[in-house]
Amino acid sequence: MNLLIRNGKSVVNFVCFMLIVFGGSVHSRGLLSSQDRPKPSNAAPFARWLVSQSSWGVLSTIAEDLGGAPFGNVVSFSDGLPNEGKGIPYFYLTSLDPTARYALKDHRSSFTLSEYPLGTCGKIDPEEPTCSKITLTGKLNELDAKSEEAETAKKALFAKHPDMKKWPKDHSFQVYKLDIEEIFMINFYGGPKPLTVDEYLRSGMKKVTAIM
Template structure:
């Protein structure tokens, strides 16, 4: 259960408890008192010949009085009456509960959002759009040629990183286990493609297939890095920074770092079909660090 849900439950329970206590404080046994001025009321004996009538009078749910109901006697008797909560206060308390509920709902949504390190580029800047998609995303679909199904395409959802936050180089790195068919496929035939969408980032409010919701497919070779090499160390640092959970994955599963050596780029970020961009243009692009909120 999320912390905001727990906080909301606590607020509601405390408010209801307070309301219950205010209503029940000082109540004693119900009796019949025909001589009460308000005979239709339910009577409660409170203090000698002081009575409390369970009826909304002067904005309060209960009012005390003596039999003769003189103003001074009524005021005196009110001091012995239970402290019933006014109807106005009940309404305000309910409004407060609703306000806290709405506030926590907004807070929960905000906590799920994140700050983008790099603002979404202008759609006309093709290289920037492609690099932005790669740097801001955290997962995609990695496809290889299956050795178990006669070379049929095999797509697999994988986490990745292209570098440290704000220092991405555009080359996707993956932390794959030898138990994964993707790994075995790549070691047999390195041809692969990697597809990502703007949709998971949260900046696209339309259907993922809408042309204004950017999508990118990188095609090339999925290559295993040499264990302990400089590139391997840098790749692990980038992966573990973006995906801390990876550090605790079982050593016995033989995880290893792979990278996609890009040979072709397919990008759609607006109407008009795929945009033209070379691998060199893509890799040479330098990111501009401009913070942006989702």
């Protein structure tokens, strides 16, 4: 019986270990319940869901020192405080990094997100149309650091990315905003979903909660 108790305890310890290792990982990577995922046919709420639930993506600018090549860079972002996202991506960038430098010279930009890291695609290949992806194209602009918009955006960024608060002061990080002009989203078979910027920005965002 003692053996059984010990075995039972070992098993319980093992379960706890699994929960810590994988549960911790799940939390840190923000896996979501697929039941919160809007129907793919509801293009605007779907797009807002994908943007609000994501925490990072690839921001592309024009690299003037690489013959005008499109240059994608991995960045973190936020579109608002938790459950208050407005759909507009804000970034915290330093001109020590090429993306901000490029944007200051040429504002043309796009921001690309995949649903894959959210964990709601399951085992579907990331290029399959049913694992959604969105590209917001527009102009990337540095905000006036003293503006109310920059202050609000900073709060939203820091809420989603607490590490940002600790980033080196002498790197002069500034808030940048993508002014969206075009939206390209694929979230099912049949090609990109027709979706205007106005429809996207006006759409209410369904409140969702990540599994802890």
